Amino acid sequence: GAGVSQSPSNKVTEKGKDVELRCDPISGHTALYWYRQSLGQGLEFLIYFQGNSAPDKSGLPSDRFSAERTGGSVSTLTIQRTQQEDSAVYLCASSLRTGIYGYTFGSGTRLTVV
Amino acid sequence: AQTVTQSQPEMSVQEAETVTLSCTYDTSENNYYLFWYxxxxxxxxxxxxxxxxxxxxxxxxxxxxxxFQKAAKSFSLKISDSQLGDTAMYFCAFMNVEGSQGNLIFGKGTKLSVKP
Known part of the structure; x- marks a missing residue:
C-alpha cells in the first residue's frame, strides 16, 4: 500500500483480556518494527523483523507480548492477559532493508486497558 | 549502549521566528545515522x-x-520561519549501522508550540 496501515486505531479492553494489533507495511519493505509509546515518553523498541530472518525480540517487556509476521508482510502484535501498564500507543514502522533512509510509521493503535 | 537525550521537554516560539531544539547522544561507534522525527x-x-x-x-x-557536531555528539534541529503547522512533538533518533539491524533509538521528545 501507499503507507503503513495499522488497525484498530483505538482499542479499549478489560484487564486480563488478550488483544491483537495489526500492521500492514509498505509493499516491498522487508523490515518491520514495533514500538510502544507511553504517555509523555519516547518510543520504546519492542520487536524487529527483517525478511525471513529470526526476529529480534530483545525489546519485548514480558512473555505476555508476542508478534509474528506472516509471508514477510502483515504483522500482528499480541498482548495476552493485558494489564493497565500496557496502556500506550503501539506504533508500527517499516523500511527498506537497513532503514538507513528512515522508517515510515503508521498512525498507531491507542490501547487502553480498563 | 547508545542513548539519546533531549533536554528540553517543552519549547514555544512565535510564528515566523526561529527555534532550535537540542539533542545529544552517546555512542562509541564511528558510523551511524541521526534523524529528527x-x-x-x-x-x-x-x-x-x-x-x-x-x-x-x-x-x-x-x-x-x-x-551536527560529531566530536561533541550533538545534533540540534533549527526550524526557521516557524509555522503554526510545526506545532508537534519532535524526536531525535540514532541508528548504529555497524553490525546492527538498524534499530532506531529515540530520545524522549520535545513538545514544540508555535504561537500566532
Missing part, C-alpha cells in the same frame, strides 16, 4: 531530516536544518 496530534511520526555521521556538511530540508 515530527509527531503531530495525528500520532503519525514523520521524518523531518536525516544526517549521515561520516558527512561533515549539515543536512538541510527547506526550513529545517541541523547543526
Amino acid at each position: 515530527k509527531q503531530p496530534p495525528s500520532r503519525q511520526m514523520i521524518l523531518v531530516i536525516r544526517q549521515e555521521a561520516y558527512k561533515q556538511q549539515n543536512a538541510t530540508e527547506n526550513r529545517f536544518s541541523v547543526n
Whole structure:
C-alpha cells in the first residue's frame, strides 16, 4: 500500500483480556518494527523483523507480548492477559532493508486497558 | 549502549521566528545515522531530516536544518520561519549501522508550540 496501515486505531479492553494489533507495511519493505509509546515518553523498541530472518525480540517487556509476521508482510502484535501498564500507543514502522533512509510509521493503535 | 537525550521537554516560539531544539547522544561507534522525527496530534511520526555521521556538511530540508557536531555528539534541529503547522512533538533518533539491524533509538521528545 501507499503507507503503513495499522488497525484498530483505538482499542479499549478489560484487564486480563488478550488483544491483537495489526500492521500492514509498505509493499516491498522487508523490515518491520514495533514500538510502544507511553504517555509523555519516547518510543520504546519492542520487536524487529527483517525478511525471513529470526526476529529480534530483545525489546519485548514480558512473555505476555508476542508478534509474528506472516509471508514477510502483515504483522500482528499480541498482548495476552493485558494489564493497565500496557496502556500506550503501539506504533508500527517499516523500511527498506537497513532503514538507513528512515522508517515510515503508521498512525498507531491507542490501547487502553480498563 | 547508545542513548539519546533531549533536554528540553517543552519549547514555544512565535510564528515566523526561529527555534532550535537540542539533542545529544552517546555512542562509541564511528558510523551511524541521526534523524529528527515530527509527531503531530495525528500520532503519525514523520521524518523531518536525516544526517549521515561520516558527512561533515549539515543536512538541510527547506526550513529545517541541523547543526551536527560529531566530536561533541550533538545534533540540534533549527526550524526557521516557524509555522503554526510545526506545532508537534519532535524526536531525535540514532541508528548504529555497524553490525546492527538498524534499530532506531529515540530520545524522549520535545513538545514544540508555535504561537500566532
